[in-house]
Amino acid sequence: MSPQRPLKTWRPDPLITLILIALILAILAPARGDFAQGFSLATKLAIGLLFFLYGARLSPQEALQGLKHWQLHGTILALTFILFPLIGLALYPLQAVIGRELYLGLLFMTLVPSTVQSSVAFTSLAKGNVAGAIVSASTSNLAGVVLTPLLVMLLMRSDQLVISGSVFGNIAIQLLLPFILGQLLRRWVGEIARNKLTKHIDRLSIAMVVYAAFSDGIVQGIWRRISPWQILFLVVLSLLLVEFLLWLSGVLARKLGFSYGDRVAIQFCGSKKSLATGLPMAAVIFGGAQVGALILPLMIFHQVQLMVCAAKAARWGRQTHETP
Template sequence: MRILRLDPMMVKLLIVVLLATFLPAKGGFVPFFEWLTTAAIALLFFMHGAKLSREKIIAGSSHWRLHLWIMFSTFVLFPILGLLLVWWHPVNLSNEIYTGFIYLCILPATVQSAIAFTSMAGGNVAAAVCSASASSLLGVFISPLLVNLVMNIHSEMPGNGLEQIGRIMLQLLVPFVLGHLSRRWIGGWVERHRSLIGKTDQASILLVVYSAFSEAVVNGIWHRVGIITLLWILAGSVLLLAIVLIVNLLAARLFGFKRADEITILFCGSKKSLANGVPMANILFPAAAVGIIVLPLMVFHQVQLMVCSFIAQRYKKKNEAELQASESTGKAMMESQK
């Protein structure tokens, strides 16, 4: 069944985690990988900035009610649910795991998969491009502020909050802005080599994950995280996604959005970005804790792809059935008029 398939990126992430488990970076390789990881993060966000098209954003920016709700879902609803999960504390898991769930909840939406699923389901693609791109851009500003606010509430924010935000601005925002400002010169090349850019994105993320899990393995992550913990993380991810999808679906119908906009709200308002989350965690948290903290994000990433793929297929079949019924009705009317 298609819904049970792992996406290629998730398979690569699992391979990298296994590699870090059996062959972690140690000794003199650690400073080298720290430098390489910093460079990879800068390149990743430079490319994100270069890919951001102002024309596409302007094309879908007029639908302010839809965008406002998606931003509410991403940066308000999700963080509230994360805090409620920690307050509820249903299972005796480590503080790093619960921190990981809160961290997951404050991240911006993913771009590529949100747009792809919206297109597959017959949604408002222009609005999806606008919302997903705006979420990714605003996330560079909003997520660090939410980390400072929410993590302080949770008493898990390491170090000086303003210092952490400054590091994020320097390592993420500056390359992002430089990439976007460079678009007038490299925009054509970026458009022609989108597949190469995508591979660069993946390579950067995989490098950061390897570096993070190497440090975590050296500090005994697998002595603290077993199969039962992973199953609870999976259950928490499914519960979190289910609540967000249901709330977004009810809101879309309550506010009278058309089906195309409803689809956009579902897929853009329920996603969380692995591409933004892993590099940002590498800056925000102590190296020994990053591997555990990003586990909920990695599991949620796979869950959202599987569930949203199923939902998109359902919408697609429904649209095709309605189109076929409409064509049959039209033919019947034409024959009756003869």
């Protein structure tokens, strides 16, 4: 194989590209006044459409069949919604280093569901249990519609961040209801929802959330309080967290007697956090709060996990018969 091939076939991640464009637009032309209000409404509609598509894509039969392997899915859910939040709480002393706002963003990052697309892709590349990864990651996102706001209510209340019980009503209307409608109409819109073109809608929705959040942050002057060294600190911390969670989930999976394929699924699904689900949830849960600073740690962690997991998936795929 020619050594030039990886360079020729490499493409920038479309989602990251759109997010960078949204960031640049927010810096150059932040949303203000009536435009900001109109864009906020458009963002809410886009988030609803995003979760409608999620519901239309998920096959109930496939999910029920996969749930028979409850040990696998239970392990991944425990890593996502128990171990990760405990790590987030353990990082509390870091607020003295990165400040209260970024620490709350770091804590929120630990409360969101796992990824779906990248977890499945990396599991496939490493020759793991792809079907198990699909069901586990999808279950994580479905459970997260309830568990993430509940964990936010329990763990993130503070004098600086007031979260009312109405968040569950907002979640039900903006996220859960569209998801259920997608499931009910899946017979007629399922093929359309799975079309590659709808991925552009997913990415555009997320980019809209980023633009709205960062515009608000610029208007309120949040970013003047965040220094480059704090961002660098978050990058290094994210790298350490991804490596630690990949190692710990692998050790746990071996101790529990899972096969190689299941271990790979556990490591990739249990060590990752979803930007695609987390950002819309942040917009719904926190509303007019300072969302920009809250979503920055998740955005950084997402990019770091993609790079680290891509490298490991490729290596494990070449060493299929070895234990990761």
